[in-house]
Every structure is written in structure tokens, then in C-alpha cells.
Amino acid sequence: MASHPAKSTAPLEYAPYDDATQSLRQIPRYPRSFTRNPSQPLIRRPLTLSERTGPADLARRLPVDRMDLSRPDAGTARVAGQLIHVAGRVLDEDGAPLAGAMIELWQANASGKYIHEMDRHEAPVDPNFTGWGRLVTGAEGEYEFITIKPGAYPVGESDWWWRPPHIHFSIFGVSWMQRYVTQMFFPGEALNETDLLYNGVPDPEARQRITFQLQPTKVGIPNLLRYRQDFVMRGKRATPAVD
Amino acid sequence: MSQRTWVPSPYGTIGPFFLKPLVDGCDDLTQWNGKKARGQQIVLTGRVVEEGNAPVLNSIVELWQADAGGVFPHPLDPRAAEADPGFFGWGRARTDREGRFQFRTILPGGSREENGVARCPHINVMVLAIGVTRRLVTTAFFSDTPESVDDPALNCVPANARSRLFAVRDAALDSGATPVYRFDIVLRGDHETPFFLD
Ligand SMILES: [Fe+2]
Numbered sequence: 001m002a003s004h005p006a007k008s009t010a011p012l013e014y015a016p017y018d019d020a021t022q023s024l025r026q027i028p029r030y031p032r033s034f035t036r037n038p039s040q041p042l043i044r045r046p047l048t049l050s051e052r053t054g055p056a057d058l059a060r061r062l063p064v065d066r067m068d069l070s071r072p073d074a075g076t077a078r079v080a081g082q083l084i085h086v087a088g089r090v091l092d093e094d095g096a097p098l099a100g101a102m103i104e105l106w107q108a109n110a111s112g113k114y115i116h117e118m119d120r121h122e123a124p125v126d127p128n129f130t131g132w133g134r135l136v137t138g139a140e141g142e143y144e145f146i147t148i149k150p151g152a153y154p155v156g157e158s159d160w161w162w163r164p165p166h167i168h169f170s171i172f173g174v175s176w177m178q179r180y181v182t183q184m185f186f187p188g189e190a191l192n193e194t195d196l197l198y199n200g201v202p203d204p205e206a207r208q209r210i211t212f213q214l215q216p217t218k219v220g221i222p223n224l225l226r227y228r229q230d231f232v233m234r235g236k237r238a239t240p241a242v243d
Numbered sequence: 244m245s246q247r248t249w250v251p252s253p254y255g256t257i258g259p260f261f262l263k264p265l266v267d268g269c270d271d272l273t274q275w276n277g278k279k280a281r282g283q284q285i286v287l288t289g290r291v292v293e294e295g296n297a298p299v300l301n302s303i304v305e306l307w308q309a310d311a312g313g314v315f316p317h318p319l320d321p322r323a324a325e326a327d328p329g330f331f332g333w334g335r336a337r338t339d340r341e342g343r344f345q346f347r348t349i350l351p352g353g354s355r356e357e358n359g360v361a362r363c364p365h366i367n368v369m370v371l372a373i374g375v376t377r378r379l380v381t382t383a384f385f386s387d388t389p390e391s392v393d394d395p396a397l398n399c400v401p402a403n404a405r406s407r408l409f410a411v412r413d414a415a416l417d418s419g420a421t422p423v424y425r426f427d428i429v430l431r432g433d434h435e436t437p438f439f440l441d
Contacts, residue, residue: 011319016440021250023376032374035294036430040404042440045396048356050367053317054307055333061275095249106262114260118301132262168258170265175319176307176367177441181378182255200376201253209252234251 012092012235014047014177020203027200031157047177054176058102059136066133069107069147079129081110081148083224086212089141090171092178093236097141101233104170105145106132112151112163121153146224152191164191164198173233180233185211254378257371261303261337269335272306272348278329282311282349286418287383287410289426290342291370296432298342302372304428306334306346308365313352321357347421350385363394366410370428380439383410383426400437407436 025037055061070078090098108114108131111123115131129148137143147167155161164185171180185198192198192211201207212227273280287306291299309315310327317323336344351364364385369378386392389409397405407429416423429436 017251017254017377022253023255025376027376030374032293032372033376034374035297036299036372036374037376038379038435038438039431040435040437042438043399044440045399048360048362048395049315049320049354050307050309050362050365053315053319055331056317058333061331061333062269091249093249093251104265106260106265108260114262116260116262118259130262130264132265134265168255168261170257170261175317179305179369179378180252180254181257181371182252183258197255197376206250206253209250210255232249232252 011052012174012178012237014051014175014235016044017234021206023197023200024202027196030196030200033200051176054174054178055172056100056174058172059100062102062134064102064134064136067135067145069129069131069133069145072128072130076128079109079126079148081126081129083146083222084149085144085146085224085226086167086228087142087144087226088228088230090137090143090173090231090233091141092173092233096237097137097139098173098233099137099139099141101137101141102134102172103137103143104132104134105167107147107167108150108153110148110151112153120156123151123153149186149225161194161196162191164189164195169231171231171233173235175235178233178235180231182210182231184229186227187211187214254376256373256376257303259301259373261371266303266335266337269333270346272308272331272334272346275329275331280310280330280349281327282352284421285348285350286345286416286421286423287348287366287426288343288345288416288423289410289428291338291344291372291428291430292342292432293374293430294432296429298338298340299372299430300338300340300342302338302342302370302375304336304338304344305369305371306348307367308332308348308351309354311349311352313354313362313364315354360395361393363392363397365394365396368426368428370430372430375430378441379430380441381428381436382408382439383424384408385410385424396439404435404437407434
């Protein structure tokens, strides 16, 4: 169980996301993105206490100790799949670590199947794999968890689109403005080339920020492949720190 | 120190499979830590629809709001020490086949900035869904006299669209003694909900 260090309370400035570093809102050949995004311009408004505060203490409200998705319970057998270890840090735009950020993650099993009523894919359910975790970053913004590499799966509403292996993340920082949701991809997957969501981020450099980096391999117990990626949450200190 | 600039990571859609255990038990904001929240309990409900007024099922709606006294339970609020210990202020719900979400919460109080600017009682609302690659952020306001509200965020919204940001009391829906407020969210189309730059 991770400790929950107190978060910094220094006020942050929040500039709107730079569109050039983000996903397109409307992605060609992704029909839902055309019917679910506003036609009217987004409205700029001053940020007040209401938006500068937020659910910064969710770890007190929700269970946060699910860090090994590969074992349903301590002492039981591991679920089927390629065992992986994922680690990194949660930072803000100053590169300052965000301690106490809550991370939620969810994913398909090794066969590309989610435990979800909307999932119609005829792939086997692994009864031992619940497919979700929730954890809190440490004092240096660090996080880590063990899971299995998710499988690819077909998109029910399409006649060609297979999603490449990916893990979903939802992160709560210090405020309503610092709320982040994404999907993280695996390097070198052929299906990455055709994935509408991965390529919906047009800037290749930005795509690297949602791609795990495989770490140098080692053999020895525990045998698992290690991946890393940092998450950069929006928000800068109002007065830049003097280096 | 490094001169590197740290660019926010790209947002992505929540997709169709946000798992049930991550949603369950998050739609009731009326108690926290074994204590009942102060203030007027309400039900906040509404439909999320897309173009053509079609329901958006399986979307995720999240809330953040002040307590009945207008205090945010967060260290940045200078009045945080007065925050209601029975109120956490955050909620999450999934929309059903009709696109409907429902929360139990309390009527938020109006808050005041340190510079004296007043905020009309409101709840911050965000929507995540298939096809929504970046969260959509809006605000539900509460007032008996919407025409006379002076709120710094509302004042940025085109005048003819402001009424869409008010949660509407619907006495016909009241569940027992709990008043029901409706806040429909039109992602795109006629009567589109105004969304804020994020
Ligand atoms: Fe997925």
C-alpha cells in the first residue's frame, strides 16, 4: 500500500492545451467524433476557485491499492498473458513531480476482451483478470504496477478497425483543470500504423508521449518485460522557479 | 537544471469499456466519511445527446462542486477549514440507454473569489465518451432568476445560449421530498450546450 504524501498547494496557471500537441477532435473515418463534438467554438472564461480546486484527495474516498493486476488475490496463480511491469512519473509542465496523484487504469485481457457488458468480442474471458487498477503516485510522482500485456481487439462498429494493444489511464491531479484521460500504446505494434486514435494525434513527437518505452531486458526472477512512460499534466507555477 | 519544456501528454477518448467497478458507488455526494452533507439534497439528472438528439449511452459524467456554504474542500480555498466534513464534492456516473445520468447531491452555495467576485451557485460538469477525444467541460448553474445572474463564466457565454447552462427544477420528477433538477447536455446540434475552452 502506497503512502499518500500531501500534495503541493502552490497555485498553478492553466493555459489552454496547445491543439498542436493534442488529439484531433474530429478524426477522419471515426464517425462518432463528428456527432459528439461541439460545432460552436469553445468559450474562454476566467478561471476561479471553482476550477482551480478539485478532487485532489480522491485516494481518501476510493480504494487505491490495486497495483498488481496479474494476481486477483495474493497467493493465487497469475492470470494468463505476457507479464509486464509499467512505471513512470506524473509531472506538471514545470517538470515538477505530482505526489499523491490518483491513477486509474483499465485494459483488455491477453485475448483482447474486457469484462464489460458492451464488449461483444467473441474472445475468451479470463475469470481471474478483472482488468483494472487504482493507485497513487509517491513523493517523486512515481507510479508502478504489474499487469499482462493486453490483446488487440476489433471495433464492433467498424468492418476493418482493430485496436492495437493499449492501456487506458485516468489521472486526477490537484484540480478540476488537472484532469487527464488517455490511452497508452506499445512500441512497434503493426496495428499502431492503422489505429485511428493513435494517429488522431498528428504530431509524431506527441504520439511518443502516449507510447510506452521498452526498457533494457533482464533475465531473472521476477521475469517480466519492463515499460516506462511519464505523464505530463497541464499546469505551471505562476512564477517560474529560478534555476 | 534542465531547460527542457514539458508538454502536456495528449488526451484520448475514454472508449467504450470504462469498467463498472470504477463507476459504481460514485453517484451519491450526499454523504462522506460517515457524515451527512449539510444543505438541501437534490437529484441532478439529465440526458447526454449527440447530433440528431440521439442518446449517448455509456458516457461518463463527472462533477465537482462547492458545499452548501460555497466552500470547496481543497487547500486552495481560503475557507477550506469551514468546509462541510460530510461533503466530498466529486461524483461520477454513467449514462444509460436513454443517455440519462443521475446524481444525488446537495444544492451548492455561491462562492466568492479573494478579489470579491461572486460565483453563482454552480456545478462543474465534464463528459467523456466514445468519439470525445478530449474531455468536454461545461457548468450547470442554479438560480430562480437566471436572467439576473452575474457570473464571470456565464457572462462569457453568448446571451442567447446562457439559459442552456441552468439546471431546471422539474417538480413533476421530484422523488419524495427531494427536488429534482434537470440538466441536459447536447454535445452537438440544435440547442447545443455551450462548452468551455480547456
Ligand atoms: Fe480499449
